[in-house]
Amino acid sequence: MSARVTGMRRETATARTLVLEAPELGDTVAGQHVDIRLTAEDGYTAQRSYSLASPSGARPVEVTVERFEDGEVSPYLVEDVAVGDPLELRGPIGGWFVWRQEQAEPVQLIAGGSGIVPLMAMVRTHAAALSTAPFRLLYGVQDPDRRYYRDELDRRAGPALQVDVRYSRRAPAGAPVGRIGVADLSLLTVPAEQRPTVYVCGPTGFVEAIADGLLHLGHAPERIRTERFGPSG
Numbered sequence: 001m002s003a004r005v006t007g008m009r010r011e012t013a014t015a016r017t018l019v020l021e022a023p024e025l026g027d028t029v030a031g032q033h034v035d036i037r038l039t040a041e042d043g044y045t046a047q048r049s050y051s052l053a054s055p056s057g058a059r060p061v062e063v064t065v066e067r068f069e070d071g072e073v074s075p076y077l078v079e080d081v082a083v084g085d086p087l088e089l090r091g092p093i094g095g096w097f098v099w100r101q102e103q104a105e106p107v108q109l110i111a112g113g114s115g116i117v118p119l120m121a122m123v124r125t126h127a128a129a130l131s132t133a134p135f136r137l138l139y140g141v142q143d144p145d146r147r148y149y150r151d152e153l154d155r156r157a158g159p160a161l162q163v164d165v166r167y168s169r170r171a172p173a174g175a176p177v178g179r180i181g182v183a184d185l186s187l188l189t190v191p192a193e194q195r196p197t198v199y200v201c202g203p204t205g206f207v208e209a210i211a212d213g214l215l216h217l218g219h220a221p222e223r224i225r226t227e228r229f230g231p232s233g
């Protein structure tokens, strides 16, 4: 189906949010993604998946893309595509890695880098629905300059949403530096005894390390939902 870029926002030096009008896109649920296909003049095509950052049912929809230097698709979406340009979409896709506002149980969101995107859709949906389900977000990012949605998350953080950020390479003065480990998980996430649904999203290596840590802390495998964004970042 065809979509049109109707707006954009720079999130960081290497990431951009695209606002897309897609009249034929079916109803969306927080956590889902779309496939974007680019076709070159010679007919060569390349397709990649991008999670929806916009809340369930919102129009227009939004995706946030991180540029990979030697990437086929992401550099075009982050640097070249312009307002008014058409894009070819397929979706929405996904039924397991989703949060629905009917869910009342505690929710733990754990993001690595661009893995924050679908979790932000869940945060926005949770707020829009005035849901009372306790929400907690642990956001792993290389350094402060690579944080997405900074002002919005700071604004939304409060009794309904607890936000913790961990920096793996460089941190503000006084903040710890390092990858999220089991000690961080036990300190900064909803305990297993509270039977939260845990959503983990990011590069493959990050997701696997976090899922192992959660199992080690006693979370039930069926309560851990994972979304891998591809090669180990």
Ligand SMILES: Cc1cc2nc3c(=O)[nH]c(=O)nc-3n(C[C@H](O)[C@H](O)[C@H](O)COP(=O)(O)OP(=O)(O)OC[C@H]3O[C@@H](n4cnc5c(N)ncnc54)[C@H](O)[C@@H]3O)c2cc1C
Pocket: 033, 048, 049, 050, 051, 052, 063, 064, 065, 066, 067, 068, 070, 071, 072, 073, 074, 075, 114, 117, 118, 203, 227, 228, 229, 230, 231, 232, 233
């Ligand atoms: C379900 C799903 C949802 C996704 N949602 C998003 C999203 O919301 N935002 C977003 O920015 N990306 C998202 N991705 C990743 C996206 O689909 C692409 O993999 C990414 O944009 C790179 O594509 P490319 O064509 O630019 O790079 P490619 O040409 O595919 O790869 C170029 C180089 O980058 C490396 N690379 C590619 N992808 C990754 C990665 N994820 N981590 C580390 N190294 C990588 C490759 O090893 C290669 O060396 C998602 C992936 C999946 C499977």
